[in-house]
Amino acid sequence: MIKLIGIETSRKFKTFGKLIQVTIFSLLVASINHTITFKLKIMLKVIYQIVFYLLLGIIVSVLQAFVLNGLPLQMRNDFWGEILFSSVYIFFLIHLQKHLLYSFIIQFKRNTITIERFIKYFLLIQAGGTILLFAIGFILNLIILRVVALKLRDFDQLRFILVYYFFINTIIYCIGIGLRLYSLYNKEKDAKHNAEKSFLSAQLQMLRQQLNPHFLFNNLNIIASTIHNNPKLAYDFTKSMASFYRKVLETENEGWVTLKAELKTIQSYLYMLEVRFEEKLIFSIDVPKEIQEHYLVPDFILQPIVENAVKHNICTKNRPLQIIITMNEAGHLLIKNNYQPKGVKSDSIGIGWFNIENRYKYLEAKAPIKYIKDDWFYVEVWLIEDANM
Numbered sequence: 001m002i003k004l005i006g007i008e009t010s011r012k013f014k015t016f017g018k019l020i021q022v023t024i025f026s027l028l029v030a031s032i033n034h035t036i037t038f039k040l041k042i043m044l045k046v047i048y049q050i051v052f053y054l055l056l057g058i059i060v061s062v063l064q065a066f067v068l069n070g071l072p073l074q075m076r077n078d079f080w081g082e083i084l085f086s087s088v089y090i091f092f093l094i095h096l097q098k099h100l101l102y103s104f105i106i107q108f109k110r111n112t113i114t115i116e117r118f119i120k121y122f123l124l125i126q127a128g129g130t131i132l133l134f135a136i137g138f139i140l141n142l143i144i145l146r147v148v149a150l151k152l153r154d155f156d157q158l159r160f161i162l163v164y165y166f167f168i169n170t171i172i173y174c175i176g177i178g179l180r181l182y183s184l185y186n187k188e189k190d191a192k193h194n195a196e197k198s199f200l201s202a203q204l205q206m207l208r209q210q211l212n213p214h215f216l217f218n219n220l221n222i223i224a225s226t227i228h229n230n231p232k233l234a235y236d237f238t239k240s241m242a243s244f245y246r247k248v249l250e251t252e253n254e255g256w257v258t259l260k261a262e263l264k265t266i267q268s269y270l271y272m273l274e275v276r277f278e279e280k281l282i283f284s285i286d287v288p289k290e291i292q293e294h295y296l297v298p299d300f301i302l303q304p305i306v307e308n309a310v311k312h313n314i315c316t317k318n319r320p321l322q323i324i325i326t327m328n329e330a331g332h333l334l335i336k337n338n339y340q341p342k343g344v345k346s347d348s349i350g351i352g353w354f355n356i357e358n359r360y361k362y363l364e365a366k367a368p369i370k371y372i373k374d375d376w377f378y379v380e381v382w383l384i385e386d387a388n389m
Contacts, residue, residue, distance in 0.1 A: 057087030
């Protein structure tokens with residue numbers, strides 16, 4: 001028995017040992033692959049930068065030769081040395097400008113940038129460029145030609161080189177500032193866009209949460225009062241309520257939805273209102289099916305419009321509220337109700353309309369318009385054609 005246990009234990013240890021070996025080997029392979037991939041990325045980045053700065057050096061050197069000697073271009077013996085010099089110069093100048101522009105961008109964000117500061121940074125770039133011009137020439141002569149003395153060209157050529165590189169520095173300075181400001185603009189735009197998106201999503205979520213308690217209790221009371229006397233009505237009401245709340249309780253804002261889906265939601269909402277108010281509220285929806293399937297509206301946009309109509313108009317048996325959803329001749333969705341405002345006006349319609357306009361602004365679409373005509377209150381909603389259809 002002891003031998004059998006020993007054999008079994010030995011087999012278990014051998015299996016466990018093999019498992020450890022396989023695990024270690026897999027980790028080593030994964031680590032090597034990761035290291036190779038990382039080194040390859042670095043190598044490709046270095047090669048890209050070398051090619052980039054060499055191309056810039058070639059462009060600067062060719063332009064310099066063209067301005068000095070004209071056409072045809074004369075490739076002197078030191079032409080490749082000029083390319084090397086120009087490439088190294090532009091490399092150091094761009095990195096010098098990056099450090100200087102970092103401070104510039106900070107001041108720009110703080111709105112403390114002035115014309116004097118623009119000129120200051122410009123002069124710093126020119127001074128730094130001039131120092132680099134002589135320093136790189138001296139170092140390259142020392143490394144390549146092993147000559148300590150810096151041989152200056154004749155005065156005319158020296159003056160040309162200084163003026164030429166002055167313009168090169170100016171171009172690089174303008175491009176650098178332009179790229180930094182463009183990058184800053186995009187970051188600010190994205191940040192603003194994300195902030196507006198979060199704000200509008202929070203508004204929509206708050207609207208849904210506000211619907212939950214008061215509206216839910218009213219609907220539950222209706223079900224409780226009709227379930228024995230009119231089971232079919234209670235059943236239909238429960239179905240509409242379930243359909244509507246399924247939409248209300250969605251946590252994600254879908255942005256644009258088909259008109260068909262939005263009308264289905266608002267039909268459930270209007271049906272519940274109709275049962276609640278009985279003969280005090282009448283509604284109708286008359287939108288062709290082909291339009292419902294081929295056009296889009298913002299998600300959950302019709303509910304606040306209908307809610308405002310109910311909240312701010314008289315709704316009695318003698319003066320029932322009529323809500324009609326249809327299309328007008330211009331091809332826009334029209335939500336209209338007979339205009340019979342209550343005596344006491346509320347500011348909530350302004351807040352609701354402000355939220356609707358903000359959502360359309362975020363979606364970069366034309367906001368609905370509202371107007372009163374012939375004792376009817378109209379809300380006209382622009383439709384967006386579904387590009388996927």
